[in-house]
Amino acid sequence: MKITNGYVNITSPGRNFITLKIETDEGIYGLGDGTLNGRELAVASYLTDHVIPCLIGRDPFQTEDIWQYLYRGPYWRRGPVTMSAIGAVDMALWDIKGKALNTPVYNLLGGKSRDGVLVYCHAFGKDIDAALEDVAHHKNLGYRAIRVQSGIAGLKSTYGVAKGPGRYEPAERGLPSEYEWETEPYLRSVPKLFARVREAFGEDLYLLHDCHHRLTPIEAARLGKELEPFHLFWIEDPTPAELQEGFRTIREHTTTPLAVGEVFNSLWDAHDLIRNQWIDYIRATLTHAGGFTPMKKLADFAELYHVKTGCHGATDLSPVCMAAALHFDTAIHNFGIQEHMPHTDETDAVFPHQYYFKDGYMYPGDAPGLGVDLDEALAAKYPYQRAYLPVNRKIDGTLTDW
Missing domain, CATH: 3.20.20.120 (Enolase-like C-terminal domain)
Known part of the structure; x- marks a missing residue:
């Protein structure tokens, strides 16, 4: 089995979500969540521009090696954008594994x-x-x-x-x-x-x-x-x-x-x-x-x-x-x-x-897999809308943790 394609779905049914879909040459696909509240488009770009091209042709069962490749390979490690993108990939690959083996991921x-x-x-x-x-x-x-x-x-x-x-x-x-x-x-x-x-x-x-x-x-x-x-x-x-x-x-x-x-x-x-x-x-x-x-x-x-x-x-x-x-x-x-x-x-x-x-x-x-799917036609009816978490100030005006 080989990865043939991957793309990001951006939808906002009340709030914004970033979903990665990875497809294989055997017709099995997996889904991963890459949502980062208030910074969703940064993860979408990271996946589309930098990660997905590196996945094409790889064996989706090699979850450990692919994870290490995406974490160690770029040299710049960690951070919420990078790790949310890697998390979406890893989640989708385990979804593919479960579907290919006809068993829930927990097994x-x-x-x-x-x-x-x-x-x-x-x-x-x-x-x-x-x-x-x-x-x-x-x-x-x-x-x-x-x-x-x-x-x-x-x-x-x-x-x-x-x-x-x-x-x-x-x-x-x-x-x-x-x-x-x-x-x-x-x-x-x-x-x-x-x-x-x-x-x-x-x-x-x-x-x-x-x-x-x-x-x-x-x-x-x-x-x-x-x-x-x-x-x-x-x-x-x-x-x-x-x-x-x-x-x-x-x-x-x-x-x-x-x-x-x-x-x-x-x-x-x-x-x-x-x-x-x-x-x-x-x-x-x-x-x-x-x-x-x-x-x-x-x-x-x-x-x-x-x-x-x-x-x-x-x-x-x-x-x-x-x-x-x-x-x-x-x-x-x-x-x-x-x-x-x-x-x-x-x-x-x-x-x-x-x-x-x-x-x-x-x-x-x-x-089998994660047991969740994405209705892409319905998702398309909810376009992305800019949204942020609030910021917090003390009564005297000092910015503090929200």
Whole structure:
């Protein structure tokens, strides 16, 4: 079998997605997700102009060699654009393998380690009362694990809370909007939020919270310590992780579990975090971290240090990546939890898939390959529209982490 062609599909059924399709001389094709929120066209160009020509004529079964060729060959390594492109290729090649061998991808990764994949959803509200209503709503949908965010008194907007009615989608059409932020009101508000959630719903729900890189290590340590009575499953991205040693400060002051890594694109981003056991969950994604080939190595390395996975799964990744994540989650031993933000009906129609949700768990299905497809005729009805994530400023005007 040889690769004969590859091309990129750009579609925007509510938000932008980049999908790589790799074709072979035996009529089998594979799909990979290369979506990079707010920088989609950079990945599309990288694939079209620099990667796809290098794939023609290669054996799609040689996933390890092709991955190393794309990572080491250009000399310039890593970075979100490069790794998202490599991730799309690797995902598509594993999809081809599964289809050619007539088996789901999870069987190629070692087979099932579990029957279902525990997932968590997002609940939010403009204030604590509204957040409690949304928690109740998602509990009634069958979720056993719920991330909870709420608005903060005195701030016009905050991460994880929609500006109006309906689902939360952080990417906005047009140029970046600006949010405002102040840390101290947030630190006072979050413990009150989770005290109310536990009071209303008891101890049975797994509860999570996302700080979205907004705290210093000592501020995150304070928050983690104050949240200990409410037994959170984790606090996510408490501080920017460029300085990995910052997590040592947090770890030394709290037993609240720590999760980080949705912006990581290499094992080296998490190397010290894992080997020093400063985190409990690694959240890298198959798209942004380069696909199945490196993510399996990352999971195996993490397992040595009692670190579990908790892959990012927001709507800034397409159903192709969600399908891939569920195969990965099903197979690896040290799986922890999978983020699940349901896509819109329009997106699901463009990407028909076999995976499904039931009673708090998701299942990849048993179709050969990834079990997801692309309706290209329907995708063509949703042209690309420029969109960006917001930026964040403190009340005094200082640009800070969004």
